[in-house]
Amino acid sequence: MVERILIVEDDTTIRVTVGEVLAKQGYEVDQAGDGREALALFGARNYDLVLLDLRLPDMHGLEIMKAMRESDEQALVVVMTAYPEVRTAIETVKAGAYDYLNKPFELDDLKELVRRALETLRLRREVERLRVSAAHAAPLEGMIGASPAFLAMVEVTRRIAAAQRVPVLIRGESGTGKERIAQAIHNLSPRAAGPWITLNCSALAEGLLESEMFGHERGAFTDAKATKLGLLELADGGTLFLDEIGDLALSLQPKLLRALETQTFRRVGGQKEIKVDVRFVAATNRDLDAMVKTGRFREDLYYRLNVGSIDAPPLRERREDVLPLARYFLGDAAKVMGMNYPAMDDAANGLLENYPWPGNVRELRNVMERALILSGGASILPVHLPKEIAASAAPDRAAASAQDSALLSLDEVEKRHIRRVLEACQGNKSAAAKRLGITRLTLRTKIAEYGWSEFLDKAESAAER
Ligand SMILES: Nc1ncnc2c1ncn2[C@@H]1O[C@H](COP(=O)(O)OP(=O)(O)OP(=O)(O)O)[C@@H](O)[C@H]1O
Ligand SMILES: [Mg+2]
Structure with a gap:
């Protein structure tokens, strides 16, 4: 998109020079020699930026700016002014001008200021676009909801899903859909074609959970008659979902942390380092913050898991x-x-x-x-x-x-x-x-x-x- 700039300046030399410099930069430029002409143009076309001289034959620049911002409160205005009017220039910034240039100015400074102003505009528009698209985001597959709280969560989930190596912690009360969200993260990620493996940390006793997660070598303990692959290995190339992570025994937490950080682990009773490529998604309805404070959950693991964090809103809030x-x-x-x-x-x-x-x-x-x-x-x-x-x-x-x-x-x-x-x-x-x-x-x-x-x-x- 070519940005359009309006130059309002009664001094013809300055106006034409500035116009030529900006046109050479690739902008589309219109020029006005007084306030009346400026407002007529402003009313007729959309401008991304207005360069405005303060002293004009028919009106004061401040008046013009106020009129412009009244019809378009987003209008981006840069004020050009000679020394005696510096105070007024500051006034105009307070009244909503983006910035001001003291005359005489270097053309390079002008170019830089224009570039910066338009960059700000692009960012503003980007933010606006994201805000609007978040409001219209399609819900996650098979999940029902159109409330602002739900859609905001959907938007966060989509973004986190795309960052395929970032660990995720999903927090929320029981029954808020945490498991569905976890699955959506997998399905929406570049790993969707890889395995989706879930492990409920509250369902098994500590020892069993450990060998379920990491696998074990033959003879690692009495019942270990054969080598068993852990879920970590089975999840290679995909996602491992650790449900009820708040129930994970303290003794296993450092082992999980290491797997998270290095993507390597050892089977129970094994010496060999096994390398995997796994994305970790965890969920809990417990207050992990409080558990960290009372020493029931390791802080380092908590921070590591919580890189991507999603809060599933309770139904009463939607x-x-x-x-x-x-x-x-x-x-x-x-x-x-x-x-x-x-x-x-x-x-x-x-x-x-x-x-x-x-x-x-x-x-x-x-x-x-x-x-x-x-x-x-x-x-x-x-x-x-x-x-x-x-x-x-x-x-x-x-x-x-x-x-x-x-x-x-x-x-x-x-x-x-x-x-x-x-x-x-x-x-x-x-x-x-x-x-x-x-x-x-x-x-x-x-x-x-x-x-x-x-x-x-x-x-x-x-x-x-
Ligand atoms: N937005 C939704 N649209 C349709 N069904 C949903 C939605 N959210 C949750 N559900 C359904 O509600 C039930 C509970 O969801 P889920 O098991 O994901 O909750 P949870 O947060 O993991 O609960 P818990 O903490 O008790 O494990 C499931 O049957 C799930 O399919
Ligand atoms: Mg659940």
């Missing part, structure tokens, strides 16, 4: 994503179970959006799968949601039912009352029957009649079919 995720999980589950895709009732939607989701996305997925089963494929209603979620709007529901209970049939009143008692007793049928003054068997018959499968035990509802 509520806009709750309903799209809910619909996604509902559709998924309906497909798997061969059921119709159910509608979601407004009240249920409201409850989902307001709930704090301590178990994050995983909890939402479980809730939707359960709701689908309870609804039998009809609309998802508040009663199909777990109590802790339904309870968050209990006052509204009570008010609504008080309003419309006036004209109900006796049967309907009985049905609603039984439901309320059941809910109050948290589904405990013996307790509910006692409250209602009926036998447990009668209550069970009623429940079956109303089709409230959520209040039948698994065994009972199986027997029912």
